[in-house]
Amino acid sequence: MTVTTETQAIGATRAAEAPARPRFFTWRRFTTPIVVVVVLALLLLWVSTLQLDSIEQRTLNWGYITLRVGEHLSLTVVASALVAVLAIPTGILLAKTRSATVRNVILAIANIGQATPAVGVVILLAILWQTGYTTALVALVVYAFLPVLRNTMIGIQQVDANVRESARGMGMTPNQVLTRIEVPLAVPVILAGLRTALVFCVGVATIATFINAGGLGDMIVNGLKLQRYPVLVVGAVLVACIALLIDWIAGFAEDLLKPKGI
Amino acid sequence: MSESTATGITAIAQHTSGVEIVLDQVVKVYPGQQAPAVEDFSMTVAPGELVMFVGPSGCGKTTTMKMINRIIEPSSGSISIGGRDVLSLDPNELRRHIGYVIQQIGLFPHMTIAENIATVPKLLGWSKPRIAERVDELLETVQLDPGTFANRYPKQLSGGQQQRVGVARALAADPPVMLMDEPFGATDPITREKLQAEFLRLQESIGKTIIFVTHDFDEAIRLGDRIAVLSDRSRIEQFDTPANILAEPANDYVASFIGHGAALKRLALVPVVEATLGAAVGTSGAPTIELAGNLRDALDVLVLTGLPAVDVVDEHGRAVGSLSVDRISAVLGAELPGRTAGSRAGAR
Numbered sequence: 351m352t353v354t355t356e357t358q359a360i361g362a363t364r365a366a367e368a369p370a371r372p373r374f375f376t377w378r379r380f381t382t383p384i385v386v387v388v389v390l391a392l393l394l395l396w397v398s399t400l401q402l403d404s405i406e407q408r409t410l411n412w413g414y415i416t417l418r419v420g421e422h423l424s425l426t427v428v429a430s431a432l433v434a435v436l437a438i439p440t441g442i443l444l445a446k447t448r449s450a451t452v453r454n455v456i457l458a459i460a461n462i463g464q465a466t467p468a469v470g471v472v473i474l475l476a477i478l479w480q481t482g483y484t485t486a487l488v489a490l491v492v493y494a495f496l497p498v499l500r501n502t503m504i505g506i507q508q509v510d511a512n513v514r515e516s517a518r519g520m521g522m523t524p525n526q527v528l529t530r531i532e533v534p535l536a537v538p539v540i541l542a543g544l545r546t547a548l549v550f551c552v553g554v555a556t557i558a559t560f561i562n563a564g565g566l567g568d569m570i571v572n573g574l575k576l577q578r579y580p581v582l583v584v585g586a587v588l589v590a591c592i593a594l595l596i597d598w599i600a601g602f603a604e605d606l607l608k609p610k611g612i
Numbered sequence: 613m614s615e616s617t618a619t620g621i622t623a624i625a626q627h628t629s630g631v632e633i634v635l636d637q638v639v640k641v642y643p644g645q646q647a648p649a650v651e652d653f654s655m656t657v658a659p660g661e662l663v664m665f666v667g668p669s670g671c672g673k674t675t676t677m678k679m680i681n682r683i684i685e686p687s688s689g690s691i692s693i694g695g696r697d698v699l700s701l702d703p704n705e706l707r708r709h710i711g712y713v714i715q716q717i718g719l720f721p722h723m724t725i726a727e728n729i730a731t732v733p734k735l736l737g738w739s740k741p742r743i744a745e746r747v748d749e750l751l752e753t754v755q756l757d758p759g760t761f762a763n764r765y766p767k768q769l770s771g772g773q774q775q776r777v778g779v780a781r782a783l784a785a786d787p788p789v790m791l792m793d794e795p796f797g798a799t800d801p802i803t804r805e806k807l808q809a810e811f812l813r814l815q816e817s818i819g820k821t822i823i824f825v826t827h828d829f830d831e832a833i834r835l836g837d838r839i840a841v842l843s844d845r846s847r848i849e850q851f852d853t854p855a856n857i858l859a860e861p862a863n864d865y866v867a868s869f870i871g872h873g874a875a876l877k878r879l880a881l882v883p884v885v886e887a888t889l890g891a892a893v894g895t896s897g898a899p900t901i902e903l904a905g906n907l908r909d910a911l912d913v914l915v916l917t918g919l920p921a922v923d924v925v926d927e928h929g930r931a932v933g934s935l936s937v938d939r940i941s942a943v944l945g946a947e948l949p950g951r952t953a954g955s956r957a958g959a960r
Contacts, residue, residue: 510716510718510721512714512716512717512718513718513719513720513721514718515683515714515718516712516714516717516718516719516720516778517718517720517731518683518707519681519683519707519712519714519718519791520707520708520712520731520732520735520781520782521704521705521706521707521708521709521732521735522704522731522735523704526735531720534722535721535722609722610722610765611721611722611723611724611765611766611767612721612722612765612767
């Protein structure tokens with residue numbers, strides 16, 4: 351995680367004391383979307399020069415691709431949202447719990463979820479439960495839970511003890527210290543965890559195809575099985591582009607949501 | 613919250629200038645430790661008094677101070693502020709009426725200076741216009757321009773400026789009592805001296821009851837109305853005015869704490885007017901010393917010029933007399949009569 355120092359612009363004379371806020375809209379900020387657009391344009395150009403056979407035509411058309419991209423995005427976004435809703439409160443509770451045992455047990459469980467290969471989690475769940483979208487979703491949540499949980503916990507714990515003490519010393523109740531001081535100060539770290547989770551999910555969602563839950567994994571696997579490389583390449587490039595774009599949007603959101611002054 | 617608690621808080625909150633603080637046989641024993649961190653600590657601090665706790669690191673001075681606002685809960689004993697038993701009040705409510713400044717300042721990095729200062733008034737439910745007015749007033753008090761600083765973030769301020777904000781924040785709800793834990797400890801010597809001078813001026817106008825913890829004896833002499841020299845387990849070795857402690861340290865421990873140059877330190881506390889002045893010399897062009905100055909400054913001039921005497925001038929620049937080394941020494945000698953019983957009253 352990179353921590354960019356960001357402060358409000360306060361005039362050049364004080365630049366030595368506090369670096370002026372970097373410009374928000376720079377070329378660098380738009381590198382990712384520009385690259386993605388160029389790559390997609392080249393892909394389109396390349397595909398349009400190909401003679402597609404009937405199998406390829408069934409896959410490489412706008413309707414099919416939009417459907418798969420939609421499924422993929424839906425899996426990713428819904429899973430990440432669920433992770434946020436579940437892992438952030440758990441992380442806060444874990445950071446506040448006095449029992450080291452509880453903390454270690456929950457961290458161990460989350461670790462297992464992450465350490466098991468994603469394919470394993472998806473397929474095990476499908477065997478134990480059912481195939482389809484919901485199972486893929488659950489598997490994704492299990493898989494992406496740890497980074498958000500851990501970052502929330504660390505984010506809260508790393509709040510300067512002096513800041514916490516002065517908050518208490520001024521008469522804030524423990525809840526006020528949590529909501530007004532600790533959580534806002536943990537936001538950058540929590541967001542970094544969510545960003546990691548989102549990118550994880552984009553990648554792992556390709557596996558959903560194995561349990562019949564759709565997504566761009568369908569294109570990749572079909573392309574491989576049927577030896578139709580244009581299909582494979584389009585699927586793979588699309589997944590990569592989605593991952594890049596989502597990471598870019600998350601980075602953008604991080605900068606916007608991060609409290610000023612830190 | 614019980615009714616008695618509510619009235620207790622109100623009683624403390626009503627005061628804006630200092631109230632009495634009484635600690636009676638306060639003990640703190642940390643669980644799992646045999647020796648108490650604070651042993652049987654008793655002290656009465658008069659309203660509007662600035663009491664310095666001086667002692668080496670780990671002697672329990674900070675622990676003692678933090679029991680007053682219950683950041684640390686005492687194991688036994690009683691503490692009262694303005695006649696109200698602190699231990700029977702809701703700790704969060706209590707802390708809103710006690711100013712608290714710590715060495716690391718602990719400003720909230722994600723809040724502007726104005727928001728930082730507004731913390732306690734907001735907790736107390738003040739109206740927005742009242743808070744805004746108070747914030748501006750306080751920034752002026754600590755000599756920071758509200759227009760420039762109100763909307764900045766702590767990171768954009770220098771250490772000295774942050775410390776001033778820390779003091780302003782502690783003063784926000786005009787509490788009768790302030791607890792300060794080495795508030796100027798982390799600043800450079802020049803800034804520290806400036807902050808100390810400002811702080812003294814401020815205290816003159818606000819008259820809070822202040823407990824001020826430091827390990828710097830010179831700071832204690834400079835600021836304190838009375839100094840409590842503490843040793844292990846927060847034992848009071850001597851509790852007296854700076855002049856009395858310098859003139860007559862109660863024991864070797866206190867003497868070692870004063871260190872070298874006790875006489876010079878004392879001279880800094882004695883205003884020129886207390887000396888018996890000789891006739892004015894009237895050497896033209898020679899440096900003079902003002903009546904409002906102190907004897908150390910006068911001695912400084914004597915040493916620097918090598919003259920036998922320096923003229924003392926009043927606020928209009930008229931020479932009203934002169935000071936020589938002999939006359940300065942006489943003042944110290946005159947202050948030496950046998951110590952009063954009161955000077956060891958606090959010691960146990």
